[in-house]
Amino acid sequence: MSILTKYILEKYLLHFIIVLISLQLFFVGMDFLQNSKNLPNSANLQLLYLMYNSFFTLTLTLPLSLVFGWILTLVVFVRNNELVAFTSLGAKKFNIYSPIILVSLVLLVILVFIQMTPLAYSYEQKKKILEGNYFTNTKSDIFLKYDDNFIYFKKLLPLEKRAEDIHIYKIKDEDVVETIIAKKAYFQNDKWYIVDAKIIKKPSKLNFKDSKLEVRHEKFLNTLEGFKPKILDNVYDEKSTFSILDAISALDLLSKQDVNTDKIRAAIYYELVVPFFVLPLIMLIYTYTSYNRRFFNIGSFTSFSIFGTLVIWGIFFMLHKFSNNGVISPEISLLLPMFLWYSISIFIYRKKNKI
Secondary structure, three states, rough: OOHHHHHHHHHHHHHHHHHHHHHHHHHHHHHHHHHHHHHOOHHHHHHHHHHHHHHHHHHHHHHHHHHHHHHHHHHHHOOOHHHHHHHHHOOOOHHHHHHHHHHHHHHHHHHHHOOOOHHHHHHHHHHHHHHOOOOOOOEEEEEEOOOOEEEEEEEEEEHHHHHEEEEEEEEOOOOOEEEEEEEEEEEEEEEEEEEEEEEEEEEOOOOOOOOOEEEEEEEEEEEOOOOOOOHHHHHHOOOOOOOOOHHHHHHHHHHHHOOOEEEEHHHHHHHHHHHHHHHHHHHHHHHHOOOOOOOOOOHHHHHHHHHHHHHHHHHHHHHHHHHOOOOOHHHHHHHHHHHHHHHHHHHHHHHOOOO
C-alpha cells in the first residue's frame, strides 16, 4: 500500500466513522425518545431494544455513511488544496477514489453477511419488545400448500418449533382423498412430526352400499420436510423480514409449490444487491469535484451530493416497497434499475473524463 493510499484511507475512515456514529445516535436516539414511554421497565429489555434497533438502523446508515464520509473527505481535501498536491505527485483519478470503493465494497459485504445471521430479524425483535411480546411469539390460522397437501395450523409457535391443531388435506385430481387431524406437531431433524394423528381416508370410488370412510391412528407422522418454523412465521406476515439464508430456503420450497414468491425475491434482491448502489455514487461524486478551491462552490457541491444520494436511495427504497407489495416484479423494480444505474454511471464517468 502506497503512502498516498494509506493517507487517503486514514482520512476517509475517520470521517466515515464520525458520520456513521452520528447517524446511528440520531436515528436510534430519536426512536428511543419516541417509544421510551411504551418500553418495559426492565433495563435488560431496554438495552436489548437499543441493540436490535442499532443493527436494524445499520442497514440504512452504513451505505449512506460510506457516501457522506466520502463527501466530507473531498471537501476537506479541496479546502486544503490536497487534491492538487496528489495530482502534482503523479496520482491519477483512479488511484484516489479506488481505495475508497474497495473499502466500501468490503464493508457492504460485511453488511450482507450480517443479513445472513439472526440479526436480520432485529426489526421484529425490537417490535416485540415494544409490544411486550418478546418472550412470546405465536401466529394463528396459517393455511398453506405443500406438494399435494393443503395444511392448516391453528397456532404456530416458531421459537418453540411447534404447532397446535393441525389439519392436513391430501388432494388428488382436485378431490380431497385423505385428511390428517392432530393436536400437536413438532419440528425436528428438518421435518415436522405430527403426534397422535387421526387419518381419515375416503374411498376412491363412491357407491351407496360399499363405500365407507377408513379411519386409523398413527403415533408419529412426518411431513413438510425442510419447511422451517421461521419461514412459516415470515412468509405469511406482510411486514416481516427475512435473513438471506431463510429467504433462499423459502424461495426454493415455495417455488416448487407454485406459490407467488415476489415478496421473498424482493427481500433477497434488496439485501444482496441494493446496498451496492453507493459504489457508482462514490465514483461520480469524485468526478464532479474540482481541484481548484477558488472556482469550486463547496456549499453547492455538498448540498447537491447529499441530496442526490438521498434521492437515489429513496428511489430504490420506494421500488423495494412496490415489489414487496406485489405491485411490480422484483426483477423489473430492483434488478433492472440497478443495472441501468450502473450503466448510466459508467456512461457519465466516461463522458466526463472523455474515455
